[in-house]
Amino acid sequence: MVWNCRGVLSPKFRQTIMHMVKKSASDILIVTETRIRGDCAKEITDRLPFDGAIRTDTIGYTGGLWVLWNSAAVEVSHIASTEQEIHDTVKVSSSNLSWLLTTIYASPRFQERSILWNNLMEVAANHNLPWIMMGDFNEVLMGSEKFEGRPSLNNAITSFTTSAKVWNKEVFGNIIARKRNIEARLRGIQVANGTNPSQVLIDLEKLLLRDYAELQRIEEEYWVMKSRIEWMVQGDRNNTFYHTSIISRRKRNQINALIDSNGVWLKDPGDLATHVREGFMSLFTSNMEMGFRRP
Structure with missing residues (x-):
């Protein structure tokens, strides 16, 4: 039993x-x-x-x-x-x-x-x-073996994939095209306003800028979600995605150039190290001098 x-x-x-x-x-x-x-x-x-x-x-x-x-x-x-x-x-x-x-x-x-x-x-x-x-x-071997409850795994995956593709095409898939369309209209409005400004064009520009900001927010959320999903699925695996992520993170955490007090860009590693060291020495020296001042 x-x-x-x-x-x-x-x-x-x-x-x-x-x-x-x-x-x-x-x-x-x-x-x-x-x-x-x-x-x-x-x-x-x-x-x-x-x-x-x-x-x-x-x-x-x-x-x-x-x-x-x-x-x-x-x-x-x-x-x-x-x-x-x-x-x-x-x-x-x-x-x-x-x-x-x-x-x-x-x-x-x-x-x-x-x-x-x-x-x-x-x-x-x-x-x-x-x-x-x-x-x-x-x-289960086939969906026909089930008389009630949720559909079989294969059927559920197929149904979800089809719906996701339709949604991606109709909702998110058009974001890039919609952004390009708004950018083109904004350029046209700005050119027109430069030669013959009108309140109608100004109001339309505000409306398009608001729509453009919303599209940017949706696109940003998509890429954040996509990166999290990829990390959850592949992040801990010793594969190309993992090593690419580590290399990318190292590059983001690197300081490749600094600008000094004279407005000159420093890119040589030795110059960068000297500039950072002198900056901290100046900072802490100034703090010590301030601490020992008397009224």
């Missing part, structure tokens, strides 16, 4: 377990999505009506698998386990019947699910026992 409890800390968890065991008389119970790990998980399983237990850690704040059994009825031998799977051989005590039992709660993240599938192929290649897989793969 398999039960996705969605968290064992529910007040009715133990009551539900006792009712299920009494009603089904099951000697093996698989509990998925326990959302708890370590000693706390052991304390709970020790109070349940099973004398055998195998537990896995959670995947962050989700997941968690338990295999519980009555050793008087079945012999369960643990083979291997990860956060997403538990592999055991099960032998019925009253017969010679044995099979391979795999309990699954797949990660909602694609990369980790890929690891699960590779592990399952490895198990399939190394065992020839009857094989039962039970649990939650966290995915």
Whole structure:
């Protein structure tokens, strides 16, 4: 019997377990999505009506698998386990019947699910026992398999991508063209005002400047959001984006030129160092002299 409890800390968890065991008389119970790990998980399983237990850690704040059994009825031998799977051989005590039992709660993240599938192929290649897989793969094959709830992941991504493209084209995608159009109109108005000024053109210029400022704000928000998304997705990875970001940050933090008190630009690294050092010395010397002045 398999039960996705969605968290064992529910007040009715133990009551539900006792009712299920009494009603089904099951000697093996698989509990998925326990959302708890370590000693706390052991304390709970020790109070349940099973004398055998195998537990896995959670995947962050989700997941968690338990295999519980009555050793008087079945012999369960643990083979291997990860956060997403538990592999055991099960032998019925009253017969010679044995099979391979795999309990699954797949990660909602694609990369980790890929690891699960590779592990399952490895198990399939190394065992020839009857094989039962039970649990939650966290995915559907086709949208038609769902009768209610949210659409499948692939359909949701396709729908969102289509809507995002339409929005980008109709709303944001025209910002650059709209800016160019306003810039051209502003140039025309300014030329006209220079030769034949009128209040109508002045009012129109104010209106266009307000629209232009709003477009600049929207564009700035877009680029800020885009940079944050790229950093969240790729920022901590040792890839081209990461190294480009570091190089760009170093360039922003560098001082390549300074202007001295005579209005001369200093670009030589030695001249820059001397100018900065003398500036700080002058600053602190002036402060000390001010501090020792007497009325």
